[in-house]
Amino acid sequence: MLGGLAKTFFGSSNDRYVKSLGAIVNKINAFEPTLQAMDDATLANQTVLFRERLANGEKLDSILPEAFATVREASVRVMGMRHFDVQMIGGIVLHRGEIAEMRTGEGKTLVATLAVYLNALPGEGVHVITVNDYLARRDAESMSQIYGFLGLTTGVIVPDLSDQQRRDAYGSDITYGTNNEFGFDYLRDNMKYDRASMVQRPFAMAIVDEVDSVLIDEARTPLIISGPTDDKSDLYMGVDAVVKQFHPDDYEKDEKQRTVILTEDGTEKAERALEAAGLLQGANLYDFENTQAVHHLNQALRANVLFKRDIDYIVRDGKVVIIDEFTGRMMNGRRWSEGLHQAVEAKEGVTIEPENQTLASITFQNYFRMYPKLSGMTGTAATEAPEFFDIYKMNVVSIPTNVPVRRVDEEDEFYKTTEEKFAAIAKKIKIHSAKGQPVLVGTVSIEKSELLSEFLNKEGVEHSVLNARHHELEAGIVAQAGRLGAVTIATNMAGRGTDIQLGGNLEFRIHEELGDMPEGAERDARVDEIRREIAAEKDRVREAGGLFVLGTERHESRRIDNQLRGRSGRQGDPGLSRFYLSLDDDLLRIFGSNTLFSKMMRNNIEDGEAIGSKWLTKAIETAQKKVEARNYDIRKQVVEYDDVMNDQRKVIYEQRADIMDADTIGDVVEDMRRETVNGLVGEACPPNSYPEQWDVVGLTEKVSATLGVDVPLADWIAAEEAIEPETVEERIREMADAHVNAKAADLEPETWGQIEKSILLQNLDHHWKEHLATLDALRQVVHLRAYAQKTPLNEYKHEAFALFERMLINIREDVTRTLAHAQFSMAPPQDLPELPDFLTSHIDPFTGEDDSYDYDAGAQGLITTRLPQMGIPQPSGEGLGTDPSQWDGLVSRNAPCPCGSGQKYKHCHGAVA
Template sequence: MVSIGGLARKLLGSANDRVVRRYDARVKAVAAREADIAALTDDELRAQTETFRSEIAAGKTVDDLLIEAFAVVREGAKRALGMRHFDVQMIGGMVLNSGAIAEMKTGEGKTLVATLAVYLNALEGKGVHVVTVNDYLARRDAEWMGRLYRFLGLTVGIIVHGMSDEERRAAYACDVTYATNNELGFDYLRDNMKYERSQMVQRGHRYAIVDEVDSILIDEARTPLIISGPLDDRSELYMTIDGFIPQLDKSDYDIDEKQRTVTFTEDGTEKLERLLEAAGHLVGDSLYDIENVAIVHHVNNALKAHALFQRDKDYIVRNDEVVIIDEFTGRMMPGRRFSEGLHQALEAKEGVTVQPENQTLASITFQNYFRMYDKLAGMTGTAQTEAAEFGDIYGLDVIEIPTNLPIQRIDEDDEVYRTVEEKFRAISREIQDCAKRGQPILVGTTSIEKSELLAERLRQDGLKDFQVLNARYHEQEAYIVSQAGVPGAVTIATNMAGRGTDIQLGGNAEMRIDRELADMAEGPERTAKEEAIKADIKRLKESAIEAGGLYVLATERHESRRIDNQLRGRSGRQGDPGRSKFYLSLQDDLMRIFGSDRMDSMLTKLGLKEDEAIVHPWINKALEKAQKKVEARNFDIRKNLLKYDDVMNDQRRVIFEQRIELMDSEELDEAVADMRHATIDGIVSRHIPEKAYPEQWETEALKAEALEFLNLDLPITEWANEEGIAEDDIRERIRDHADRAAAEKAERFGPQVMTYVQRNIVLQTLDALWREHLVNLDHLRSVVGFRGYAQRDPLNEYKSESFELFEAMLGNLRERTTSQLTRVEIVQPEQRQPAPQVPAMEAHHFDATTGVDEMGDGAERLTANFTPAAADGLRRDPENPDSWGQVGRNEPCPCGSGKKFKHCHGAFV
C-alpha cells in the first residue's frame, strides 16, 4: 500500500525536484542565446563584461543579467578551457547565485559550475571570494579557472600562506580571489589589529562560494581560529596559588575520576577565600565575584594539577620541563603543552621554570566569519545529511543537483564480522581478488594509524603494489588520486573529503601529460607523445570498465553518514559503472557504542562461524539510525558552543567597528572630550555620593583621582569648604580645568599631530583592554558551567556577566585614554612617527577530534611586515631616521642608544 506522501512524490516529484524544475525556463533561455554568443569574436565576447558592468552601474541587479552572463561564461569556457557547461551545471550555477548550497555528486564538475556564479557576481566590482580547503586547491583552481576569468576581462588573485601584506592587499583588490578558509579568517582578525586603514588588506565581505562546504562550515567549524601572543610573566602568581592547594584537606574538594573533574566544596571555597584574602589576591568578599574571574581560573587549574594529574603517568619532569605523556600510546610528547594555563599550573606544582602563557589576542569561529558575507553559497557532494544545520546556523538551503548521466554504481549491503581480525582477513582477500581481476579499488579507513595497519597486513599477505594516502602532501596525493582508476590500482586513503581531484577510470590524461612530459618542449614529438598517452588512457578505461569500474571498499563506518557518502561517491563518476561496500566488525567504535555485546551473543547462539559475515538491509538501517543519533548530538554540541561565541561576537563587532571609525575619523577632539567628561563624571560620583552633605564628601580621594586620571593638581578640598557649593559646581570646575589643559596641549601640538597621537593612544589602549577582556571571557567560560548546580542557566549567566565585564572594559578605556592623553608629550614633533606595529602573533586552529594544531608545531608566525633586525640593519643609518623605515615598537632603537624604540625615538612620552 502506497502512502499519500509517497503517491504525491511519484506524481509531483520531491520538494527538491520541484525546486530544480523552477530553473528549467532559465536554462532554456541560456541555451537559446548560445548560437548568438558563439558568433561573437573573442574581443566582442570580452567586451560583454564592460557592457554588463555599465548596466549594473545604471541600476540593474546581477539577477537581471543572469541569462546573458551565463551564456557568455559558457562560450568563454569553450574557448579558454575547452569545456562546455552541461545544462545541469547551469542549474548548479543558478543555485550558487541564489545563495544556497549546490549538492553535486563527485565528478559532476563543481569547479567549473562555480565560474558561472563567480563571474556574474564579480560584475559588481566588490570582489568575490572562492574558498578552498587547502593551498594546493586554491593555487590549482585560481590557475585553471583563472584562464576563463582573464579571457573575459576579470582580474584573479590568490591568497596562500607566506604572502606579505602588500601581496594580500593586491589579491583582495582583484575581481575574484581564491583563498583557504584559514587565510581569510586570519586576515580578518589581523586587519582588526592594524593602526591605519591603509594597512588593512581585506576590502569587505560581499559574496563567497565555499568549496567542500560541509568540510569547512561543519567539520572545521567545531573549533575557532585563534591568534595568540605571549602574556606578561605571571609565574609568581602561579607559584603563590600553587602553595595554597597543599593547605587544603581532601574533604575540601570533590573528585569525579570518570569525568576527570574536580570541584571545591563550600568549606573548601571558604578556606581558599581566607588564604587568598591574606595574600591580597581577593577583590571583595567572595571568590566568585565577577572581579575575581581570573583568580578562579588559576585556582581551578592548580587544583586540577594536584588532584587529577599524576607525575610519571600523565606527565614526566625532564630537563626542567613538564612533558606530556599520551594517554593512548604512552609516548612522550615534547613540544606539546596543555592549554589555558593548566601546563603552567603543573610547572608550578613540580617547581620547574614556569613558561610564559600565551594570550588570545583575537579569535573568531568560522560560523561567525562566514555569516558576515552579504551573500554566501557553497558546493559539495554531501550536504543533505547536514541540511538542518546549514539552515539553522547559516540560513543556507541545500539543493541536490541532478547528475548529467544516471548513476550506475551498485551500493551493496554491509558485511559484519564478529572481530576486527576476521574483518581485516576478509578485506585483504577482497583487495587481492580485485588486483588479480584488474578492478581498481579505493580502500577507505578512518585514521592514519588504521591505514598503516592495513598496509602492513597487505604486505604480509604478499601484496606489494599499492599506494597509501594520509592527507599530508596535497600536490603529490592529487596525482595519486587522479591515477587511482587505473586497472588493478590499489589505493588506501584515510579521508577522501576535500581532495578536489576526481578518480577517472583509466587515469587522468592531463595530469599524466604534465608529469611525464614536463621537460619536453612544444612540437611534433610532444604532440605525438600526448596522443599516445590519451590512447593509453582510453584503452585502460575500457579495461577498468570491463572489470566493473572503481570499487570503493570502506573498512569502517564513520560516525557521520556524510563522510561515508563522500567515500562512496568517489565511484560511479559521470555514469561510469562502480561498486561500494562497507566491511564492519562488532569491535568497531560505532558498533561497540551502540550495543554490539547483545548482537555478539545473539550471533554466537545462531551459530555464526569464524570468518563468516552477516549481511542484511536491517543492519544498514540500524547503523543509519545510530549515525543519525551521533550527528544530532554533535549538532547540539556545536550549536551550544556557537551560542556562547555569539555573545563574544556581538562585542567583537562593536570593538572592530569602533576601531574602523577611529581610523577613518578626520579629527577625534569630540570623542576624546566625551571620554574625558565621562571619566570626570565617574570620579566625581564615586567620591561625592548623590544627596550627600559636603562634610561627607571624600575630597582628598577625589583630588588624588583628578591627579591620577587628569594630571591636574586641583584645590578640591578648598572648593568643598566654600559656602553653598554643590556637587555640580565641583564637576564643572574640574571639567573646565581639564578642557583648558587639553586645548592648550592641542594648540602646542597642532591639529594634525594631535589627531595622530589621539588615534594611536585610543587604539592601543582599546587593543590592550580587549585582550584582557578576551582572557576574562575565557576564564568566565571555563567556570560558568558550575552555575548549573545552582539551577541557574549557565548561558544566561555568561551573557549577563560578560556584559558587565564589557561595560567595565569601556569604563577602563575612558579612564586610561584620558590619563595617557593628559600626560603625553611629543619628543620630536617635526618627525612623524611610523604607525605602531602589531604585536608578535601566532596562528592556531586546533583539530576538534585530536587537539593537534593544524597550523604546525611551532605555530605559524603572523606578524605583518616582519623584517629581522639584522637584515634591516644593513639599510639603516643610525644618523638618518629617514633610512629606518618601519621599526617595531619593541626593537632596539636604530640610533644605537641601547633603548627600545618605543622608549627612544618612537616615544610619545
C-alpha cells in the same frame, strides 16, 4: 505513507524546484546561437555591456540568462569545456544564495564560474572559498582563463603574501583563497592602526567550495590569533609527573564527551602529590589560590588519558604535531589551546613551548554571516540541511547528475573483532585487485592504516598508504588511485582535492614522467602516447568494474562516509562500495556497546563469520544520526556563546574603524574625559548627600592620579557650604581640559591628533585583549552554574555584558590618564607600529582541540611554476631578480629573504633603516 505516495506522483519538493529552473535554462540555451556567431572581441565586450546595463538600473536576475550563456561560450573557446544544462541549474542555485549538492566529478569548479562572473559584474568583488591552498591556486589558475577572456581580474590569497599583494588580490574582481586565510585577514585587519594598511574591502558575496567541510566540520572551532605568555615549563612537568602516578581507579573518563574527572580518592592523592611537589598552596586542591594548579592538572589528565599518540598526534623532530580527525593530515604549526598542547609535550618529554593568549577570535559562522550573499557547493550536504538553514539561512538543493549513477552500494558487513574484519578485508582486496579493479580503502586513523597495511603485506598485495606520515606524496598517490589493480589506503578521503580518474590522471603522469623534458615535438608525441595509454587502461578498468571503495569502519558522520563513497562512480563510470564493521569500531564500542545488536553479535556469531542486512545498516545509520545531532548541538553552543562576543566584537571593530577614518578625535577624547570626571565625582559624592558625607580625600587622590591636576576640594567645601556635586564636576572638568589643552598647545595640531588617535587605539586593543582572556576563562567555568539551577548561557550573557561595560569604563580612564600624565616632545614622526608575528589557530573553545588544516603542501609544487603566467602573486621572493631594491612590497616581511640568508625578510634586506 501518503507523503511517499505523493512523492511518487509529483516528485519531492527538491525535484519540483529543480524542474522549475528548466525555464531559465531554456532562456540561456536560446542565447547560444547568437553568442557562437560573435568573434572573440565582441564576446569579451559583453562584460562592458552588462556593466552598463547594471549601471542603468537593471538587476542581476534580468541579465542572468545572457551572462550565463556568455560564460559557457567563453569556456568552450578558452578551455574546450561546455557547461551541461544541470551545471547551469547549479549556477542558478549558487546565484540565489543556496547550496548546490552535486556529486563528485560533476564539475562543481566549472559550475562556480557562472555565479562568480554574474556577481562580479557590479565590481564589488566575489570571494571563492576553497578548503586548501592547493585548490585555491589550482582553481584560480584554471578558471582565470575564462574570467580573463571576459575582462575580469582574478587574485588568490595564499600564505606568506605581503600586505600589498593581499590588497591587490582582494581588489580583484574575483578572489580565491581558503576559509582560514580570509578569516585571519579579517581579524588582522581589525588589529591594524590605520585604514590604508587594511587589505580587505567590504564584503559582497562568497561562494564556498566543499561547503559542508568549511561551514560544518570546521565551524566547531573558532579562528584565533594569539601571542605568547610567560614560560611555565616547570609547572607542566611537575603536574605531568603527578598525573603519571594515577591508576584508572583514580579517575572516571567519558570518551563520548572527551572528559576525565578525578574520583574522591584520586583528588586526595592529587592533593598529597601536588603538596609534596610544592605546587599546592594550603592543603585543599579546590581553594581559590589553586585555580591554576587545578586547570593544569585537568589538562595533564586529558593529555595522558584521552589523547593517544599516532591517533590524535604524532611526535616528529622533537615536536608534537596534531593529526586532523577528519583528514588524517598533520597540522604543522597548529597547537591546542588552554595549556593542553603543553601538557601533551610534557607527557612525551619534548621541549615545552609557551602558552598563547587570545588577541582576536571569530567563528566561521559569524564570519560568513557577514557576507550579504553566501552560497556553497559540495557532494554531500543533504544530511546537514537543517543546520545550514538554522545557522546560515541557506537551502540545500540536490542537482541531478548529467549521466545516471552506475555505482553499486552494497550492504555493510559485520564481524566480531577488528582482526577478523581486517583479515577478511585483505582477502577481498586481493581478489578485486587481481582482476584489475582499483581499490580505494578508507580508514579513520593512521594506526588503522598501518594495521591494514600489515595484513595486505601478509597477503602479498602491493599497495600505497596515504596518511599524515606520507603527506608529501599525497596528491600523486590519489591521482593514480584509479589505475589498473591499484590499491590505495587513505585516512579519510574528505577534501583531498584531486580527482580519481579511471586509468590514471594525465596531468600528474605528464608531470611525473616528462617533468624535465623540454617543450617540442618529442614531448608532444610522448604526451599523445600517455593519453592513449590512459584511454586503453580506462577501458580495462571499466570492464573490471570501476573503482571499488572499501570503508574499514563507519565514521561518526554520514557525510564523511558519503564523501568516501562518492569517489567511485564518477561521471557515469561503473563502481562499487561497501563498508566493513566490527564490534571494536569506535562508533559501535562507544555508542552501541550495550545494545541488543551488540549482545546478539557476541553470543551468536562464530569467529571469522560475517553477517549483513539492511536492518543492521539502518541501526548503524540511526547511531550516526544521534552523533550528528549531538555534534550539531555542540556547534550551535559555540555559535550561541560567540554571538555574545560577536555583538561586542562589532562594537569594538566599528569603533576602531571610526577612529581610523576620523580626521580628528578630539571630541571623542574630550567626551571620555568628561565621562571619567562624572564617574569619579559620582562615586565620591553620591546624589542627595551632604558635603560632609563625601570622600574628599579619596576623590582628591583619584583626580590627581587620573587627570593629573590637584583639586582644592576641601577649600571649595569650606568656602561654599552649599556646594553641589554638579558644581564640583564642572570645575574639575575645566581644570582637566585646561591641563590637556596646555599640553596640546606645545605641539602641532596634526601631531597632537595623531597622539590622541594612537593612544586611544592602543588602549582599545589592550583592554579588548584582556577582555577576551577574561571571557575565555569565564566560558571554561560557567557551566558549573548549572549546579545552582541556572542556565550557563544566560549567566554568560549577563556576566559578559557587565565585563564589557567595565572594560569601556577602563578604556575611558586609561586614555584620560595617559594623555594627562604623558610628556610629549617635538620628535620626528614615527611610523605606526608593525604588528608582531602572531600565531594563528583554529581551536575548540570547550575542549581545546585544534581543527586547523595544513593542506596539500606536497601538491602545491605541481602548479606554482605556472602561476606567473596568470599574474598571481607568488608567496616568496623567488623569481624577483637579484636587486634587493626591487623586492620591497613584493615579499612578505615574515617570508624567507630571497637572498638565501635563511633569515626573515624583515630582519635581512627588508629591515627598516
